[in-house]
Amino acid sequence: MTDTDEVPVRDRLATERTKLANERTLLAYERTALALGAAGVTLIHVFGAAADHAIGWVLVAIGAILAPIGIYRYLHVASRLRHERD
Numbered sequence: 001m002t003d004t005d006e007v008p009v010r011d012r013l014a015t016e017r018t019k020l021a022n023e024r025t026l027l028a029y030e031r032t033a034l035a036l037g038a039a040g041v042t043l044i045h046v047f048g049a050a051a052d053h054a055i056g057w058v059l060v061a062i063g064a065i066l067a068p069i070g071i072y073r074y075l076h077v078a079s080r081l082r083h084e085r086d
Helices: 009-046 050-085
Strands: none
Touching (some): 009 050
16 A cells, blocks of 8 residues: 555645645745845935935845745745654
8 A cells, every 4th residue: 555545635635735835935935035125225225314224224134034034934844744744
């Protein structure tokens, strides 16, 4: 008997949905990080006030921090899914 015969179809489909949701969440993290970074760079380059520069650098920093958090979360959930399957 193969692994697919032992696991009901419903459970396999649920696992696949969870994997896809994990990928969508990673993309949302990366999209948000990119948008924050772009907004920060725009504030830095377009507007001349010191407050705009400070806010811009904060947005760039948050975006730079958010990207690896999303990657870590994705890898952590993917690892748990693999171990749960075994």
